Amino acid sequence: MRPLRFLSRVGFYLLVLLVFVYLVFPFYWAVVSSLKDPQELFATPVTYWPKHLRWQNYLDVFTMQPFGRNLLNSAVVAGTTTLLALLVGSFAAYALGRFRFFGKRPIYYAILAVTMFPQISVLGGMYVLIKTLGLYNTWWALIFSYMIFTLPFTVWVLTSFVREIPRELEEAAYVDGATPVQVLFLVLLPLMAPGLVTAGLLAFIGAWNEFLFALTFTVDDRARTVPVAIAFFSGASQYELPWAQIMAASVIVTVPLIVLVLIFQQRIIAGLTAGAVKG
Amino acid sequence: MARRSLTKRQAQIAWVFLAPTQLILLVVAAYPLFRTFQLSLYRANLLDYPLRPEWVGLANYVYLIQDAYWWISVKNTVIFTVVSVVLETVLGLGIALLVNARFPLRGAMRTAMLIPWAIPTVVSAQMWRWMYNDVYGVVNDLLLRLHLIARPLAWLADPHLVLPAVIAVDVWKTTPFMALLLLAGLQSIPEELYEAARVDGAGALQQFWFITLPLLVPALLVALIFRTLDALRVFDVIYVMTGVNPSTMSMSVYARQQLVDFGDLGYGSAISTGIFLIIALFVVLYLTALRVEVD
Numbered sequence: 001m002r003p004l005r006f007l008s009r010v011g012f013y014l015l016v017l018l019v020f021v022y023l024v025f026p027f028y029w030a031v032v033s034s035l036k037d038p039q040e041l042f043a044t045p046v047t048y049w050p051k052h053l054r055w056q057n058y059l060d061v062f063t064m065q066p067f068g069r070n071l072l073n074s075a076v077v078a079g080t081t082t083l084l085a086l087l088v089g090s091f092a093a094y095a096l097g098r099f100r101f102f103g104k105r106p107i108y109y110a111i112l113a114v115t116m117f118p119q120i121s122v123l124g125g126m127y128v129l130i131k132t133l134g135l136y137n138t139w140w141a142l143i144f145s146y147m148i149f150t151l152p153f154t155v156w157v158l159t160s161f162v163r164e165i166p167r168e169l170e171e172a173a174y175v176d177g178a179t180p181v182q183v184l185f186l187v188l189l190p191l192m193a194p195g196l197v198t199a200g201l202l203a204f205i206g207a208w209n210e211f212l213f214a215l216t217f218t219v220d221d222r223a224r225t226v227p228v229a230i231a232f233f234s235g236a237s238q239y240e241l242p243w244a245q246i247m248a249a250s251v252i253v254t255v256p257l258i259v260l261v262l263i264f265q266q267r268i269i270a271g272l273t274a275g276a277v278k279g
Numbered sequence: 280m281a282r283r284s285l286t287k288r289q290a291q292i293a294w295v296f297l298a299p300t301q302l303i304l305l306v307v308a309a310y311p312l313f314r315t316f317q318l319s320l321y322r323a324n325l326l327d328y329p330l331r332p333e334w335v336g337l338a339n340y341v342y343l344i345q346d347a348y349w350w351i352s353v354k355n356t357v358i359f360t361v362v363s364v365v366l367e368t369v370l371g372l373g374i375a376l377l378v379n380a381r382f383p384l385r386g387a388m389r390t391a392m393l394i395p396w397a398i399p400t401v402v403s404a405q406m407w408r409w410m411y412n413d414v415y416g417v418v419n420d421l422l423l424r425l426h427l428i429a430r431p432l433a434w435l436a437d438p439h440l441v442l443p444a445v446i447a448v449d450v451w452k453t454t455p456f457m458a459l460l461l462l463a464g465l466q467s468i469p470e471e472l473y474e475a476a477r478v479d480g481a482g483a484l485q486q487f488w489f490i491t492l493p494l495l496v497p498a499l500l501v502a503l504i505f506r507t508l509d510a511l512r513v514f515d516v517i518y519v520m521t522g523v524n525p526s527t528m529s530m531s532v533y534a535r536q537q538l539v540d541f542g543d544l545g546y547g548s549a550i551s552t553g554i555f556l557i558i559a560l561f562v563v564l565y566l567t568a569l570r571v572e573v574d
Contacts, residue, residue, distance in 0.1 A: 012377075012380070012382070013382075015377060016377060016382065016388065019374055019377060019388075020387075020388060020391055022451070023391045023392060023394060023395055023451075023455060024391050024394060026395075026403065026406050026407060026410060026451065027394055027395075027398065027406070029406065029409075029410055029417055030402075030406045030409075033409060041415065042414075042415055043415070044414065044415065044420075045420060046415065046416075046417055046420040088299045088300055088303060089300065091296040091297070091299060091300070092296060092297050092299070092300035094296055095292070095293040095294075095296035095297045096293075096297070099289045099290070099292060099293035099296075100286070100289060100290075101286075101289060101290035101293045101294070102290065104293070107297065107301075109566065110304075111300070111304070112566070113562055113566070114304060114308050116508050116558070116562045116565070117308065117312075117558075118511070118512035118531065118554055118555060118558045119512065119514075120512060120514065120530075120531040120534050120535065120551050120554055121312060121315060121551045121552065121554055121555035121558070122308065122311035122312050122315055122551075123315070123534070123535065123538055123539075123547075123551055124311075124314070124315040124318050124319075124538055124544055124547055124548040124551055125310065125311030125312060125313065125314030125315035125316075125317075125318065125548070126307075126311040126315075127325065127538075127539075127544075128314060128318070128330065128544070129310065129311055129314065131328065144307060145307060147303050147304075147307045148304075148307045148308050151300060151303055151304065151307075152304065155300060180292045180296070184296075205397065208399065209399035209400060209401070211399075211400065211401050211514070211515045211518075211519075212514050212515070212531070212535070215518075216535070216539055226399075227399050227400075227401035227402070227515075228401075230399075230401055230402060230405055231401050231404075231405070231518075231519050243409050243412075246405055246409070247405075247406070247409065250398075250402040250405060250406055253399060253402060254397070254398050254399070254402055257397040257398070257399075258394060258397055260397075261390070261393045261394070261396075261397045262390060265389065265390060265393060268393065269389075269393075269459055269463070272456070272459060272460065
């Protein structure tokens with residue numbers, strides 16, 4: 001019995017190790033590749049750790065590519081989108097989570113349905129609208145179009161948080177003569193902080209990672225965001241992709257996300273499972 | 280009387296609070312959707328400004344039904360969806376069961392599970408594209424060392440390998456997410472049930488079959504439907520890894536090519552509308568299957 005148990009324990013840990021390596025290896029490989037010099041990167045057999053670390057690749061991303069500008073674009077677009085979605089979404093979540101009124105159910109369903117929208121189904125109409133409004137190739141084109149997936153999702157997550165807050169505090173505030181807006185901002189929002197962090201984080205990650213709209217509504221580095229830049233990194237010739245730089249840029253944009261995930265993992269998991277949202 | 284006016288006032292406030300969200304969704308979702316549908320009945324060039332749409336009725340749809348490339352993209356999307364969702368569910372369930380056991384470093388494992396999810400799809404597509412490189416790629420190197428292949432394979436150039444290669448990337452990126460959803464489901468199963476089963480002499484397999492699986496069905500269903508909807512609209516991973524290529528192009532990739540690259544606003548919109556209808560069907564299915572509670 002004893003040796004059998006020992007063996008199954010070893011098997012279990014081997015399996016855990018295997019899964020761990022499977023999950024982490026591609027990121028490890030990006031880090032390793034981002035630190036290799038060109039001779040080593042384009043050599044066979046493949047080496048699993050760089051012979052010398054070439055940090056220069058990380059500088060090249062900023063000097064040989066307009067990556068600083070792309071990062072700025074992404075930060076402004078994702079940040080503004082998130083703040084706007086949280087602000088507007090809080091009001092809607094308060095209404096949906098607390099008030100009883102006729103027509104609530106259809107509205108709730110409509111908002112829920114928009115979260116499942118395929119972005120491609122509005123691409124043509126959105127393109128024409130953005131051109132008409134003169135937003136093409138600007139930050140606003142992206143902030144504007146990103147509302148389609150951040151706002152309904154934010155409303156949905158926040159509504160579930162509003163429902164969990166006890167009514168007594170609000171009622172006391174109303175008795176004291178507070179207006180609904182005051183109640184929302186002074187009583188509810190502080191209590192909703194965990195919900196705001198969760199929804200905000202997921203909205204930010206969604207906007208930061210978005211590709212289809214960014215690809216279609218921008219033409220140059222004035223508004224081009226990080227995902228589009230990384231997809232289009234080009235080298236000296238068409239056949240020589242600057243893989244070390246691509247990997248360095250990939251690591252640069254992924255590290256902040258991993259740090260956020262490490263800090264807020266409980267919240268993210270709670271938000272993902274409560275809302276069961278798309279990844 | 281007082282009660283009625285209170286209800287009325289509540290409704291007024293609620294509508295005022297909902298107004299900004301509704302207005303924004305009307306402008307960014309409902310209107311572009313309607314406009315796309317409308318444009319699908321015209322012939323129009325994306326580059327014309329202002330647009331000069333020419334009414335063609337259902338001609339774009341008639342063409343769509345006969346368009347071999349459209350059907351290829353539908354086929355690719357269906358293969359991508361079925362294979363990736365099945366693999367992700369099975370592997371995700373396996374990983375969830377593994378991580379549900381108590382062991383040291385379990386926290387580290389859960390963190391590792393969030394990494395593929397947090398990496399932007401475009402970035403993971405580029406990472407894997409480099410790993411799949413036929414000469415300098417690590418995938419070939421590893422498989423050669425393990426003697427699983429005899430010579431390097433051109434993963435992204437071989438028409439038979441490229442779709443499986445892309446699916447493998449989606450599986451890598453999404454399985455952990457699936458596992459996290461299922462893990463939450465597993466952890467909501469009361470421990471007492473297992474204890475009772477053990478007292479009755481049920482083995483591990485029986486416990487899994489008669490307790491875990493039936494109680495996991497709701498979580499499994501949610502995860503499954505969400506993944507299906509997501510997979511049906513796949514764009515990023517395919518576009519970045521292979522560009523527009525008949526061996527891999529999904530419905531979304533094909534629609535964007537017609538719409539943007541070829542500037543065919545009318546036909547591109549007809550494809551978009553087709554995709555919308557297909558996915559809407561699944562959304563209705565989802566909403567009825569889950570009967571989401573409002574109150």
